[in-house]
Amino acid sequence: MADLFSSQDPEPAREPAREGAAPRPLADRLRPARLEEVIGQAQVLGPEAPLGAMLASGTLSSLVFWGPPGVGKTTIARLLARETDLAFVQISAIFTGVPELRKVFEAAKMRRQNGQGTLLFVDEIHRFNKAQQDSFLPHMEDGTILLVGATTENPSFELNAALLSRASVLVLTRLGPEELEALAARAEEELGRPLPLTPAAREQLLAMADGDGRALLNLIEQVAGWSLSAPLAPEQLATRLTRRAAKFDKSGDEHYNLISALHKSVRGSDPEAALYWFSRMLEGGEDPRFLARRITRMSVEDIGLADPAAQQHCLSAWETYERLGSPEGELALANAVIYLALAPKSNAAYKAYNKARGLAxxxxxxxxxxxxxxxxxxxxxxxxxxxxxxxxxxxxxxxxxxxxxxxxxxxxxxxxxxxxxxxxxxxxxxxxxxxxxxxxxx
Structure with missing residues (x-):
C-alpha cells in the first residue's frame, strides 16, 4: 500500500541531492524544516493564533485546514507531526477506500500500543463520503489518530457535522505580495543567484503565481533555467511564461463567492467593482446565461420599483446576448451591470412580497x-x-x-x-x- 499512503517522519528540508540522482524540485528543496520557517499564515501559526496557542499549551486537537492550493496545508501538517513526535501518515481521499482506511487505523493502533501516536493527514478530505468520514470518529475519540484534514472546499458544506464537532477548522489564505516576495528571495538564496528579471517583470512573475507559493516556485525554477544575456522585461517574460488562470470552480465555493461579490457591488452602487467581479467570472469560464439570470434577479430584488426600467434593461441585455452570443453579447450584459449599479435602489417590493408570503x-x-x-x-x-x-x-x-x-x-x-x-x-x-x-x- 505504499502507493496509497505513507508512514514516516518528515524528511529534513533542503537535503542535498545524491550524486547521479535527478535534482529535487525547488519547491521540495525549500520545504520548511520548522513551523517558524513557514511563510504566511500568521493568522493560524502566530503565538496568539489558534494553532500557535494549541502548541504552546500542549493541547493539540484534530484539525481541518481549509484554503486554496499552494498555501502550505501539507507542509504545516508534516511539521506538526515533527514538533509533537507523532508518526506522520499521509493519504489522499481520491485514492483511498474503506479497505485502505482499515489498514491505516490498524497500523495506528499498533503504534499506540508501542507508545507512539499518529498524525493522519488526509488530503482532499471533502472527497470522502459520509460513511467514510464517520469511520474516522471512533479513532479520533479514543486517541488512536490525530486527524488533520485538508480541503479547498467549504467544510460546513462538504464535511458532516459529527466530524466537524471533533475538529477545529483553520482557514489558510492565499499568499500576499510581501509573502510571495519573501518566498522568491528564499528561492534566490537557494539558487545562489538573483532572478534575471527587471523589477517590473519580477512583480509580474509574482502576480502570475496568484497567491500560490508552490506555483511561484515552479515558475521561478523555469526562469532560473534560462540562459539570458540581460534581465527580461515584462513583455519578454509574458512571451516565455503563460499566466496562470485565476482560480475559479464553477460548481464550488468560488462560484458562489464571486456571484455574491458581484451582487453586493451592484447593491452598493459601485459600477467599477461590479464590472470587475462580472469580468472575473467571465474570465473564469462562467456561463454568461447564468450571469444574465442573476443580473435580472438583482434588478427585481435591489432596484425594484425605484427604477422599473431596470428589469426591462436586463431582459433586453439577456435577449441581445442570446442573439449575438459570446463574446459580443457579453458587452450587453456589462451594460446592464453598470445600469443596475447606478440605478436608484429599493428593496421595498422585495420586502413586501416576503411579508405577503408570510401572511398568506x-x-x-x-x-x-x-x-x-x-x-x-x-x-x-x-x-x-x-x-x-x-x-x-x-x-x-x-x-x-x-x-x-x-x-x-x-x-x-x-x-x-x-x-x-x-x-x-x-x-x-x-x-x-x-x-x-x-x-x-x-
Missing amino acids: KSSGSAPPPRHILNAPTKLMKEQGYGSGYAYDHEAEDAFSGQNYFPDGMERPALYAPVERGFERDLKKRMEYFSQLRAKRGT
Whole structure:
C-alpha cells in the first residue's frame, strides 16, 4: 500500500541531492524544516493564533485546514507531526477506500500500543463520503489518530457535522505580495543567484503565481533555467511564461463567492467593482446565461420599483446576448451591470412580497370577503356573493376604499416605498389613497 499512503517522519528540508540522482524540485528543496520557517499564515501559526496557542499549551486537537492550493496545508501538517513526535501518515481521499482506511487505523493502533501516536493527514478530505468520514470518529475519540484534514472546499458544506464537532477548522489564505516576495528571495538564496528579471517583470512573475507559493516556485525554477544575456522585461517574460488562470470552480465555493461579490457591488452602487467581479467570472469560464439570470434577479430584488426600467434593461441585455452570443453579447450584459449599479435602489417590493408570503401562510384558508366575489348563479346571489360591491370607476376619485382582505383580518402594512427614484411617486400615491380611505372611514 505504499502507493496509497505513507508512514514516516518528515524528511529534513533542503537535503542535498545524491550524486547521479535527478535534482529535487525547488519547491521540495525549500520545504520548511520548522513551523517558524513557514511563510504566511500568521493568522493560524502566530503565538496568539489558534494553532500557535494549541502548541504552546500542549493541547493539540484534530484539525481541518481549509484554503486554496499552494498555501502550505501539507507542509504545516508534516511539521506538526515533527514538533509533537507523532508518526506522520499521509493519504489522499481520491485514492483511498474503506479497505485502505482499515489498514491505516490498524497500523495506528499498533503504534499506540508501542507508545507512539499518529498524525493522519488526509488530503482532499471533502472527497470522502459520509460513511467514510464517520469511520474516522471512533479513532479520533479514543486517541488512536490525530486527524488533520485538508480541503479547498467549504467544510460546513462538504464535511458532516459529527466530524466537524471533533475538529477545529483553520482557514489558510492565499499568499500576499510581501509573502510571495519573501518566498522568491528564499528561492534566490537557494539558487545562489538573483532572478534575471527587471523589477517590473519580477512583480509580474509574482502576480502570475496568484497567491500560490508552490506555483511561484515552479515558475521561478523555469526562469532560473534560462540562459539570458540581460534581465527580461515584462513583455519578454509574458512571451516565455503563460499566466496562470485565476482560480475559479464553477460548481464550488468560488462560484458562489464571486456571484455574491458581484451582487453586493451592484447593491452598493459601485459600477467599477461590479464590472470587475462580472469580468472575473467571465474570465473564469462562467456561463454568461447564468450571469444574465442573476443580473435580472438583482434588478427585481435591489432596484425594484425605484427604477422599473431596470428589469426591462436586463431582459433586453439577456435577449441581445442570446442573439449575438459570446463574446459580443457579453458587452450587453456589462451594460446592464453598470445600469443596475447606478440605478436608484429599493428593496421595498422585495420586502413586501416576503411579508405577503408570510401572511398568506399564517392566514390559512380565509376566503375573500363576499362582496368582491362574483355571483354567476342564483344560489350564490342568495348567499350574498357580490352584495354591496362598489364599482370603483363610479366612485369619487375612482376609489371606493372598500375592504379587499378576508373578513376579520386587520389591514396589514406590507409595501413601504422609499424616497428614491420612481418610488417617490409611488409613495405619494400610497399616501393619497390612504388619506382617502381614512376620510371615508374604510
